[in-house]
Amino acid sequence: MALDTVASATTSPDTKQPFLELGLKEDEYARIREILGRRPTSSELAMYSVMWSEHCSYKSSKVHLKQFGDKAVKTDALLVGIGENAGVVDVGQGYAVTFKIESHNHPSFIEPYQGAATGVGGIVRDILTMGARPIAVMDPLRFGPAEAADTRRVLPGVIAGVGGYGNCLGLPNIGGEVTFDETYAGNPLVNALCIGVMKHSDIKLAKAAGAGNLVVLYGAKTGGDGIGGVSVLASETFGASGPAKRPSVQVGDPFVEKVLIECSLEIFAEDLVVGIQDLGGAGLSCATSELASGGTGGMAVELDRVPLRDPSLSPEEILMSESQERMCAIVEPKHIDRFLEICKKWDVTATVIGEVTTGDRLEITWHGELIVDVPPRTVAHEGPVYQRPFAEPAYIKQVNSEKVNVPLPTNAAEIKAAVLKLAGTPNLADKSWVTSQYDKYVQGNTIQAQPDDSGMVRVDESTHLGVAVSTDANANWSYLNPYEGVKLALAEAARNIATAGAAPLAVSNCLNFGSPEDPGVMWQFAETVRGLADGCLEMGLPVTGGNVSFYNQTGSTAILPTPVIAVLGVIEDVRTRTPMSFDRAGLHLYLLGDTGEDFAGSEWAFIHGIRGGQSPQSDLQAAMRLNTLLVAGRTEKIFTAAHDLSQGGLSAALTEMVLRHGIGATVTLENAAVDLLSETPGRVIVAIDPSKKHVLHAQVTKAKISCTHIGTTGGESLTINDSVIQLTELRKAHTETFPRLFG
Template sequence: MSEADSDHELIVAELGREPTPAEAALFENLWSEHCAYRSSRPLLSAFESEGEQVVVGPGDDAAVVALPSIGGTSEDGSEDGETEGDEDVYITLGIESHNHPSYVDPFDGAATGVGGIVRDTLSMGAYPIALTDSLYFGPFENEHSRYLLEGVVEGISHYGNCIGVPTVGGSVDFHPDYEGNPLVNVACVGLLTEDRLVTAVAQEPGNKLVLVGNATGRDGLGGASFASEDLAEDAETEDRPAVQVGDPYAEKLLIEANEVMIDEGLIESARDLGAAGLGGASSELVAKGSLGAEIDLERVHQREPNMTPLEILLAESQERMCYEVAPENVERVREIAERFDLGCSVIGEVTNGNYVCTHQGETVVDVDAEFLGDGSPMNDLPWEEPTDPETDLPDTDLEDAFDAVVGSPNTASKRWVYRQYDHEVGVRTSVPPGDDAAIVAVRETDTGIDGGTGTGLAISAGAAPNWTVANPRDGARAVALENATNLAVKGTTPLAAVDCLNGGNPEKADVYGGFKAIVDGLAEMCAELSVPVVGGNVSLYNDSVSGPIPPTPTLAMVGTKAGYDAPGLEARSEESSLLLVGDDALERDSFALGGSELLAQFEGTDRFPDLPEAPIDRLETLATVANAESTLATHDVSHGGLAVTLAEMVTADVGLEVALPTDDLAAGLFHELPGRGVIQTTDPDAVVEAFDGVAPVVELGSPTADGTLSITVATEGGDETTVLDRTAADIAALRTVLETELE
């Protein structure tokens, strides 16, 4: 029996009758993989989601986390201690995938992904303050991949810039297995205080359900079920009606109207209209409160004539919110909506009964809301354990390897992407895109962010398809460690994370085995780092005629610190030392290169490197060292290995003279063990002492004034020989491949 047939039998048994057409469509969408997580939910219990800082965990539109009380820094650099009132400052974290829509229509697909995650933020009572985007495409040299890249970036930048929310970070990766199915994962951070918090849990029978925002049209019909199927060869034309069309100017009005309603305490609960449209949002809202609703679909403000009940329920028209409002506050909500030129409909009320929808006096839906939302059976799917690749290392010339890796679109500068985003709007961004992690101000003081006072929030987001192809479980563990290292080298302590778990068709045992492995690996490392995973998103059926995508566990992690300043990643000209910290591989008999960009460029294979033990200790030490006055620059070592880190630290005015601490040049420069950092410091002894018993420290060299990266290696006689010389201009030419090829 097929899944659809068994679902139908279950629904008929529950209802005691055949479902109406509108009910059948609601069940199809809300019980789809996209909404119900039928194949992934059995695995998600692996994540630890609780902690003292967690206010609202998984299951709502966005997670809510309390910021720790962190002392500010006075003008003389001394610690002020705890800031009064810190305990009621919260942030929201959410992440969304818009993968299939972005393949069919890259501009609108990506733009509406931004709109959706921002509305998830609004529904918790928060104001959106930062976005990240993690993007994955097929080979950069392919014309279609570039078409998708350009459309997606344009869609994200257009929507984010128009609504005034800065895009401050993210990642861009290219891999052959995304050719037929790109990924667009967008995360949003919001800011609120304890008294502004609302949730998606309906509160009380008799309260009204009010729809605010754009009028409902026929766009996006069946989007949830579309996202739960493999992409067909003709998807770009046949599935275009399932892609929503965004209106960022309406979203900006909705953001500001929501702010006023929250300020005035008019909202009892809220849910944004995303997957499955009004039917999904309103039924989930009341189901979470173990309540029901009576909704008159004719009251929904519509922009197209003669819409059917099914179309009104399931259309995924954008820029709409469903609010639960006390009867005495309805008129005020209507006034605010009109002030911001937004549509407003009182569509029904919360009840103690079933979820009931009527149209022209006829009942078209009458079901138990909790059964509709949570009644779908989970899938018990077979899976195969992933196997490690055999070792097949290429024989490469060092200079050729350096040029290929540093000039790869995966490791090259992403400036072409992030310069299209307005990352300064909102005047919170202290460390902008292009660094290991962005830092935004979440609590201003009278001196503003230039004074370096208050609390900063660091944000890192991304995954590593090369790593998770080589070893899904350890690759996912490495993704968590690398994001945490990005935060640590900017002097911040990890607070919480959300994930977007992307996989192929789970009905294929090998694909599901890889997906299960990334879930387990990500959960294990986040637990090791004491970072609760407070929410997320699952996107399966990312499969096409060209095959499944790599298992891709995008992680968005945040950390906090006192002050907004952090050492940059570019080397400075002061007299100082360059130290490599945390490179356990130097103490081993051999390096593992699995998952490295070196092997991707030269078609080699190898096992994934063993990750360091007790990583939390080294990250805490790394954060402490990063905040020291003697630290001039910090940069993590991961994608592309030490070669890319050093290349990114060189500037036109400051070069680096480096003595490589191994005679295995290829491995020493290109292995990608995460949890490492390069520190430029005026007090190397203090760094060595700080890491004593925690992680190895190796002195690499020092800065020079010639803007050249010079790498030497010791010979058997104790002399040094130069193995690589690259000027800043040479390196810039390699690293600007995106700008060179796309402009």
């Protein structure tokens, strides 16, 4: 087939092009022709198709996401905000931390191992491109019913991919979630988070500045894997029989990425780059157009210089390939020899493929022939913007009007049965089968990890400065009320940081939804963004960045609206953190916060097939007062342990606490059924030495938080009123579920 050049595109305006097959709409194709004043070449069409995809352009979400800017929190802690590869915050002592969460959902359904593995690899490179050393990862996951055959296909592969890639990189996996619901059948959610640390002076940005500076591609060679990859898959609703387009899922090599990380960090340490971008979704199309768009001039690239694993690749395929472990750097000519020398030392392939120009065009040639001549901003940043119609779906009024009549235990035997049932249900059961496949302690700076409320890592080994991170989403609450649901998730993620004694500092998010072409789904999304923007503003937490994942549905069945919220907090000395559980007898247990009859969206309701009612209402002012109390409880050494109440309520929290160190508890509850099973938000169990009672009461009075003495620690059972549950029996119920399902 003859090469389609800019010259041939000009002289053959009526050539039929496969824009529909590449995911472009007719009006989008017409706009490309208008921008260029001619039809696009096949290479230009390839670039626009991947960069204007939902995954890369955010064309359906931009109009809503601007609220994060309109309602932005003004804080000196935010060093780099939305718009770069990842946000960066000041954590003190001259350190900056970058963190971000993204999705790799559809590739993980098609090819679970590689989909999940390359999701980890991609988010790690996003952190690396900011100039940071990656120090930890997390993985919030959602799957279809735990008993379903396809879940048994997808889940083990995803877990193996997350663990295999992260373990080989030498990055501790310090937290995440594994949740099951029928709406995720065919649409698992594989969200990956990475945290990195650097000094303030080390921050790098994605821009191609300085005419004459060189464009260097380094890392793995480009292959045919992932052509169209996530950029096409993430813009498509799966049909009942699976995806119509099946581009190859990217194939990752964590050992290549590990070397790439060390090579890049040495390059950064010598300040050899002007700008840097990883090659993730949309590959070279993204890296070249975004670097040029973020700079002050244009860019000229010789595509035939790109090192290939497969020499048969066409120019279009090279531009669309999402082969992993590749980076693109802008380097001044005076530094190029040293740059290449470091790459050679690490045995990393590095090739000069172009240079920054004084013009305002991105020009790409193939063996001397011009095949791309575009304004780079129209590719990278000025794609379509849709005002998608949205309207409250009919189900909202229906489910909100339903009475939540869950069966409640009425005697000691039924209370025991309820506690054991919750302990073993897949959403609450022990996840050691999963987490044992991850290395939690590599690098030696992990302070706490699963199943703690948050993950925590040491940033400085001499001062013991650290950061804690938690991810949370309660899709059941978001289904009932998207606005309140995301605020509740935000408050819970922040509370999970605070229980350890860390002060919440910043937010990232991964917003997972069905098709934006469905007005009901779009309403869920709009309400979620509004709620998150309002909630972050009220709590004084800046949104540093995030990700939107649409088209998570099979046929007409969309997933539950699932906004995964990540909150990062700072702790001045990790040695003083408050543990999640107690390790000795004789401590007093107190419940902080009030309990109401909140069963809508609860795990107890889910177990009984009930999905209706009104979600709880958030009280962010109370949430902030509680967080302040929890941080003070660490600094003033009041708490021996603190644990958030979330899914499964008090029952689940007590189960996790007594099993952690095998120390039982005796608890007395006024209304045991409601107190145990309700999921009223904003509650924490704390354990204190009896001598701290008066100090605790002074703090809760100051914070205006209710405080109820519920029991003491000790013994070999969890005793709740007249119900006695031996720890051996409770542990058996809690730990056997995952090995039975997946082992």
